[in-house]
Amino acid sequence: MPEMEIRALTFDVFGTVVDWRNSIAREGATWGPKKGLEIDWFAFADAWRGLYQPAMEKVREDQMGWVNLDALHRMNLNQLSDQFGLGGLSETDLKHLNQIWHRLDPWPDAVAGMERLKQKFTLASLSNGNVALIVNMAKRARIPWDMVLGAEVAGHYKPQPEAYSISVGLLGLEPQQALMVAAHNGDLVAAAAVGLRTAFVRRPTEYGPNQDFDFDPKHKFDFVAEDFLDLADQLDC
Amino acid sequence: MPEMEIRALTFDVFGTVVDWRNSIAREGATWGPKKGLEIDWFAFADAWRGLYQPAMEKVREDQMGWVNLDALHRMNLNQLSDQFGLGGLSETDLKHLNQIWHRLDPWPDAVAGMERLKQKFTLASLSNGNVALIVNMAKRARIPWDMVLGAEVAGHYKPQPEAYSISVGLLGLEPQQALMVAAHNGDLVAAAAVGLRTAFVRRPTEYGPNQDFDFDPKHKFDFVAEDFLDLADQLDC
Structure with missing residues (x-):
């Protein structure tokens, strides 16, 4: 049984553990009006998230040295200022808004599932989010x-x-002793290429009505789970 | 009040959170006889720990690149082989013995104190121990x-x-927002030089009857506590 050798679960976070889109929309709907902002916060969340991969790609291509995600989020937020009318926000407000990524809510099953999984495995985030976030x-x-x-x-x-190999190495483990948990095919394919085991967890509403990918596993992963409680069941936790 | 600004507590681990000397002696007394070893396990723990600073000093002086503490512990264990008659141990046994540092027990107040402190502050290890350990x-x-x-x-x-500045930076904090907790004057002086706040916690039996230093704070630290419960009291946790 392959799962007998697993010692640690490494998790993608945005979309897999936390529901970034609804969290941003929820907080924006409460906070925005206090700041005089009338924004479609779902559209705002989608636009902000849309700048995520291109910003990281500049770092991957070594165009600007290491820049952590808080700083990339801020660069991207500045880009959205005109489109969403953020020009009247103070620097304090912009910092607060940028840190909304620190205040995302987990999917309803996430913490309960992880509490079960934690009894048997080491749980580590393996996210593009920076440590403080x-x-x-x-x-x-x-x-x-x-x-x-x-x-x-x-x-x-x-x-x-x-990103995968150094993280798993810090846990003192061989890649096959770690199970990468993610709602995204691309993340799992990259983890598998390094030797990690893989668990695809369905998060079919991550992108709301705009979602047109990552509904199903597109490769042969070691586990496919409906949510973290299902994953805990499958791993006998 | 200086403690109003503190966001995170960073902890020394060996001697401050865990009681390495008694833990090694306790496990050795049970495990050793099964392996045919008749050893004064307190003397063994002291000798092994005695090689700790010299080994790290070689890394600090860049004599051998980065070597993590598990590997330094193993180099030091090999050095003690003749003195303590470890030559008959298998490689599996030596690996198990080397990982005894992963199995140290906390001081009796440590976990209870940290559970209280965790309600108010971010708790991070700031140890020379490697991540897996x-x-x-x-x-x-x-x-x-x-x-x-x-x-x-x-x-x-x-x-x-x-070691201090990069760790605190990863938490997204200014140095003065972190409180270094340690039972060792030298550790706290170094942390203070970087700008961290400091809490000296007394661990007067860390080195057993051989202890002849670090009974008292030798500098003006921000807090001096008898144990972690006392520290939690002083920090209103």
């Missing part, structure tokens, strides 16, 4: 990480292989 | 870290300033 998110939402790993610790953004 | 220790002993930082993540052994 993931730590602050976990404190607020009570996400029970044993360790925060990923892009900033490894110095490489996923799907670069070093 | 600290993560495995925490899993076994239920030490409630929010994050594992320190030497391996920073790429520098304490008391080098980068």
Whole structure:
């Protein structure tokens, strides 16, 4: 049984553990009117997230050295200023808005599933989010990480292989002793290429009505789960 | 009040959170006879720990590139082989013995104090122990870290300033927003030089009857506590 050798679960976070789109829309709908903003916060969340991969790609291509995700989010937020009328926000407000990524809510099954999984496995984030972002998110939402790993610790953004290999190496494990958990085919394919085992978890509403991909596993992953509770069942937790 | 600004507590681990000397002696007394070893396990623990600083100093002086603490412990264990008659141990046994540092027990007040402190602050290890060592220790002993930082993540052994500054930077904090908690004057002086706040916690039996230093704070630290419960009281947790 392959799962007998697994010692750690490494998790994608945005979309897999937390529901970034609804979280941003929810907070924006409450906070925005206090700041005089009339925005379609779902469209805002989608636009902001849409700048995520291109910004990281500049770092992957070594166009500007290492820049962590908080800083990339801020660069991207500045880009959206005209489109969404953010020009009247103070610097304090912009910093607060930028840190909305530290305040995302988990999917309803996530924490309960992870509490079960944590009894048997080491749980580590393996996200492109920077350490402070993931730590602050976990404190607020009570996400029970044993360790925060990923892009900033490894110095490489996923799907670069070093993001996975350095993270797993820090846990003192061989790649096949780690199970990468993600709702995204591309993340899992990159993890598998480094030797990690893979678990696809369905998050079919991550992108709301705009979602047209990642509904199903497109490759032969080791596990396919409906949510984290199902994954815990499959791993006998 | 200086403590109003503190956001995170960063902890020395060996001697401050865990009782390495008694833990090694306890496990050795049970495990050794099964392997035919008749050893004074307190003397063995002291000798092994005695090689700790010299080994790290070689890394600090860049004599051999980065070597993590598990590997340094193993080099030091090999050095003790003749003195303590370890020549008959198998490689599996030596690996198990080397990982005894992953299985150290906390001081009796440590976990209870940290559970209280965790309600108010981010708790991060800032140890010379490598990530796997600290993560495995925490899993076994239920030490409630929010994050594992320190030497391996920073790429520098304490008391080098980068060990502190890079760790605190990863939390997204200014140095003065972190409180370094340690039972060792030297560690706290180095942390203070980087701008961290400091809490001296007394561990007067860390070195057993051989202890002849670090009974008292030798400098003006921000807090002096009898144990972690006392520290939690002083920080209103």
